[in-house]
Amino acid sequence: MIEKKATKELIAKVGRDKVFCDREYLLSYSYDATGLEFLPDAVVFAESDEDVAATIAFCREHSVPLVPRGAGVGYSGGALAVQGGVVLVFTRMNRILRLDRENSLAVVEPGVITSDLQAAAEKAGLFYPPDPASLKTSTIGGNIAENAGGPRCFKYGVTANYVLGLEAFLMSGEKVRLGAETIKNVAGYDLKSLLIGSEGTLAVVTRATLRLLPLPPQRRLFRVDFSSLAAGARFVQRVIRAHVQPSVLEFMDRSSLQAVYAYQGLPLDERLQAAVLVEIDGSPAEVADREALFEKTVAEAGPLGRERAETFAEQEALWETRRAISPAIAGLKPKKINEDIVVPAGRIPEIVEAIAALAVELGLCIVLFGHFGDGNIHTNLMVDPADAEEMKKVDLALDRIFRRVVEVGGTISGEHGIGLSKKPFMHYQFSPAELELFRNIKRAFDPDNLLNPGKIF
Ligand SMILES: Cc1cc2nc3c(=O)[nH]c(=O)nc-3n(C[C@H](O)[C@H](O)[C@H](O)COP(=O)(O)OP(=O)(O)OC[C@H]3O[C@@H](n4cnc5c(N)ncnc54)[C@H](O)[C@@H]3O)c2cc1C
Structure with missing residues (x-):
């Protein structure tokens, strides 16, 4: 107080x-x-x-x-x-201080909105790939603190892959400059990487130097529909194995599609159980090659149907369903427990089917969608917190899901971070010795525990 x-x-x-x-x-x-x-x-x-x-x-x-x-x-x-x-x-510290074409980088304040940086880079023929679904509101500072990802991270990687340097204040009041303006840099401990994903608990970021790429000249988007959850999940694996190298590989299960179609007042084909969005980008020659490989993969999978979007407007129309999932499912139950587990790509079908079976066994509404290309399965348990019986089942479901995810070599959070809501689940992934190491790092940066206390541990 x-x-x-x-x-x-x-x-x-x-x-x-x-x-x-x-x-x-x-x-x-x-x-x-x-x-x-x-x-x-x-x-x-x-x-x-x-x-x-x-x-x-x-x-x-x-x-x-x-x-x-x-x-x-x-x-x-x-x-x-x-x-x-x-x-x-940090919303008032929102200036793009430098957009450097020669060195393909941008220097920004932490309050810059992610999509504003993307738009500014595009104007200069450059590309800032990290694309959290919240990109029209989220800030670069928040993206760095959470090491945000998004659909295009399958091909391009997460925020950490684009941070070259940071300026930050420690709780001692000193300002530190970490990293450099170069891609290579192995001088000293990599403290810049330690700050990325540290959820605002180690230092306060006031400036970031971000790497930019050449803007891919062409993009194609496809939606492929399947009559079973398993066929959709296996298709994700097929695309990865065929080395199509898409920039986006997104999955939507029947419950996601049902919620979106109801929300948009559209009829839904009874047979439709899963849909996969696939984006291919690159030079015209690369796109043509990859599209041929992709079409072969689609033919082998035998889907219910497939759509192809070439123009920007056609692509936006296909994205509409994926983007509407969060608002559409919000109406299903009073509360959404939103987990963002990640599993190795080879285990996706098995984990998806196991979660679907768990939902049936416990009588829970679990909506599955997300960035399946990188194994990031958004697992949304739609619940009523006033229903004590249902909440007991949620505890049981989460316990089984987290155990299984860690067993197969996955992680309890791929992009949302631990913060407050996932704090109780850290022990599934980390041993007491590992947790103590985290605490020691926190003490080294913030001995009085004044910076964002009560988070992660
Ligand atoms: C609809 C929706 C979709 C989303 N989709 C995605 C997605 O696809 N991928 C994804 O990764 N995330 C997603 N998110 C989560 C969220 O948008 C990201 O975590 C985002 O990075 C948060 O940015 P923010 O500016 O709102 O940060 P905040 O929520 O304000 O803060 C997040 C953390 O960053 C710390 N922080 C903020 N600024 C600084 C700073 N300058 N220095 C140090 N610490 C700081 C805060 O202390 C806090 O711990 C989604 C969220 C919503 C609501």
Whole structure:
């Protein structure tokens, strides 16, 4: 709890128009996409490094927690002030400081919206590939803190693959510059990589140097429909094995399709049990070669049907179904428990079928979709928290799913992070010795546990 006198001090340090303690502000910054809510004591809108340094100094002097925040669309509670304190919002630090064609890189502030960077890069004939589905709202700072992924990460990799350098403030108040403007860099411990995915618990990122690629000149999108869940999941494997190398390999199960078609008021073919979206990109010659390989794979799989989208408008129409899944399934039950497990590609069909069988066995509504190309299976348990019996089954289902995922060499989270909501499940993946190593790293960066406390462990 911050005393009124201390609040005045914070305003004096940072500026009246950047510090807010009114209830409506506190409420607006008390939640994220998890639906969980924790009221902070103050909200600071940083506009410069000086504001960040002043806020850190204030939090240290008063032993108050500091929680960095981008757009607040995180799925694991990372931006929530679980122990109160100051929420430091980066949406005003949203400048693209440099777009360097010669070196194919961009230098940005953490509050830049992901799709704004993509649009600016495209104008220069360049490409920033990481594409979380939240890209029209999420910030680069949030993407770095969560090491965000997305559909195109199957071919292009996750945010970490594009971060060349970072500037960040430690809780000691010192500013560090990690990484370089080069692709190769093996000098010293790789602390830049340690900060990526650290969920705002080790340092506060104030600047990022990001690698850009040449913009692929051509894209084709396909949707392939299947009459069984297993056939759809096996098709994902076939495409990988055939070395089609698509940029996107997305899966939607019957429940996802049913929810979207109902949401859009469209009739749904009774036979349709799964659909796979496949994007191929590259030079015209590469696209032609890969498309031929892809068509052979489709013919071998014997699907229910297939659509091909060439123009931008046709492709957008095909994407529409995939993008509508989250809003469409939200109406199925009062709460969505959204897990983003990842398994090695060779185990996808087996895990998908095991989860579907578990849903039938326990009588739970489980919706499966996601970036299956990289084994990232969004497993959505649609539940009613007021139904105690159902919630017991959820515990049982999650226990069985996490055990199985780790057994086959997978991970409990591929892109959403641990934060608050997945904290209870860390023991499935990490031994006590590994968890202690994490804690020691946290202590080395933040000995007083003031930066985003209560997360991950
Ligand atoms: C509909 C929907 C779809 C989504 N799809 C995807 C997807 O496809 N792939 C994916 O990876 N994620 C996805 N997400 C999750 C989410 O969008 C990402 O985790 C995103 O990176 C969060 O960005 P943000 O700016 O909202 O960060 P916030 O939610 O504000 O914060 C997230 C974490 O980053 C930390 N943080 C923020 N800024 C800084 C900073 N400057 N310095 C240090 N730490 C900081 C916070 O403390 C917090 O721990 C989705 C979310 C929604 C709601």
